[in-house]
Amino acid sequence: MKGSTVSRRKKGASTADSLVENALDLRLRAIEEEMDSDGIAIYGDMLYVMDDLVKQAVEGRSGRRKRSLVVLLDTGGGSIELVQRIVETLRHHYRVVRFIVPNTAMSAGTVLALSGDEILMNYYSRLGPIDPQIHRGQRLLPAVAYLEMYDDLIKKSAAGTLTIAETAFLIEKIDPAELFQIKEHLNLSSTLLKEWLVRYKFKNWKTTQRRKTTVTRAMKVQRAAEVAEKLSNPKLWHSHGRGISMDVLSRRVGLRIEDFGKRAKLSESIGDYHEPLVHYVMRRGLTGAVHAQGSFLQINW
Numbered sequence: 001m002k003g004s005t006v007s008r009r010k011k012g013a014s015t016a017d018s019l020v021e022n023a024l025d026l027r028l029r030a031i032e033e034e035m036d037s038d039g040i041a042i043y044g045d046m047l048y049v050m051d052d053l054v055k056q057a058v059e060g061r062s063g064r065r066k067r068s069l070v071v072l073l074d075t076g077g078g079s080i081e082l083v084q085r086i087v088e089t090l091r092h093h094y095r096v097v098r099f100i101v102p103n104t105a106m107s108a109g110t111v112l113a114l115s116g117d118e119i120l121m122n123y124y125s126r127l128g129p130i131d132p133q134i135h136r137g138q139r140l141l142p143a144v145a146y147l148e149m150y151d152d153l154i155k156k157s158a159a160g161t162l163t164i165a166e167t168a169f170l171i172e173k174i175d176p177a178e179l180f181q182i183k184e185h186l187n188l189s190s191t192l193l194k195e196w197l198v199r200y201k202f203k204n205w206k207t208t209q210r211r212k213t214t215v216t217r218a219m220k221v222q223r224a225a226e227v228a229e230k231l232s233n234p235k236l237w238h239s240h241g242r243g244i245s246m247d248v249l250s251r252r253v254g255l256r257i258e259d260f261g262k263r264a265k266l267s268e269s270i271g272d273y274h275e276p277l278v279h280y281v282m283r284r285g286l287t288g289a290v291h292a293q294g295s296f297l298q299i300n301w
Contacts, residue, residue: 020280021296027273028072028293034266037068037098041273042086043281044288046078046108048299051085057292058093068096071116072274077107077128080189087115087196097200100260101125102274104243110231111189114255115196117203122261126243130189130232147182190228197224227253 032039040057044050058069069090090097099105099116106128113119113127121127156162202220207213230236230253237244246257261267281289281298288299 017284020276021291024273024277024280024291024296025293027269027276028291030269031070031072031100031266031273032066032293034263034269035068035070035098036066037070037096038066038094038293039070039072040290040292041072041074041277042290043074043277044286044299045076046082046086046112048288048301050078050288050290050299051082051089053288053290053297053299054086055089057290057295057297058089060295061292067094068098069094070098070100072100072102072270073105073109073113074101074103074274074278075105075109075112077109077131080108080111080185080192083108083112083115084188084192086112087192100270101127102270103278104128106243107131108189111193111196114193114227115200117200118258119201119255120258120260121246121249122259122267123245123247126245127249128243129234129237130186130193130228131234147179147186150179186232190232193228193231194221194224197227223254227255230254 028039028041038061040054040061042050042054071090096117097115098118098120099113100120101113102122102125104126105113106126107130110127110130153162157167198217198220202215202224205215205220207215231244236252244253246259249255249257260270277289277291284298285300286298287301290297
């Protein structure tokens with residue numbers, strides 16, 4: 001696998017890394033038992049070969065026995081195309097997929113979390129505005145920020161207030177083909193979000209909360225469109241990196257999120273697993289990892 005190394009434990013190994021990974025297996029198993037599901041953890045940005053690692057982890061998971069999967073997700077975002085492939089991989093193997101967000105699932109990671117039948121967060125967890133990142137040279141650029149900058153320059157040009165420096169920037173730095181690509185990224189994100197919300201998260205939404213009226217498919221489609229519009233509206237959030245709490249997701253976006261903090265044993269198991277996982281990834285200097293029972297797959301660039 002170009003640009004990455006893959007680590008799998010071997011029986012009888014006695015290295016310090018193997019001991020840590022075996023301990024992570026036990027702690028992940030505690031979460032699986034609480035959720036009555038198979039489990040994997042995805043840590044890192046949705047870039048490079050993360051989709052390949054998810055496929056390997058799911059297909060190679062030892063003792064797969066459930067029709068449902070719980071995914072512990074911690075990501076800063078990344079490629080929406082890669083997220084689409086991950087979702088299709090998970091759904092190929094499992095009928096029900098639930099996401100636990102112990103820390104953050106931003107941007108394209110938010111779209112991934114919202115593909116689940118259920119999302120579990122606590123007071124500290126955060127999702128983010130839907131603003132997939134694109135490659136520009138060696139940098140990752142928030143797509144909405146790029147479009148907003150372009151629109152501002154066009155408005156200044158129409159008003160006759162564009163400076164010489166801004167004119168030069170507009171001519172030299174703005175690529176029409178790239179603008180088209182960015183808009184397609186945003187359209188894909190919105191389209192996938194609406195499709196997945198209706199198909200998965202809203203599938204058991206039968207009656208409205210207040211009036212107890214029957215929920216139709218048209219109502220689900222409308223709610224999904226409202227969620228997508230709010231999460232992709234930069235004027236609501238002002239920052240690509242702004243975290244959105246489960247309380248705000250409920251009040252301002254209209255999403256129902258389960259608070260795992262109210263389930264003491266599950267909350268303890270998540271904390272016992274997530275913190276050592278993060279420390280281990282950081283100590284190893286990894287840029288990403290996917291963990292399942294019997295395997296610890298890593299990205300090291």
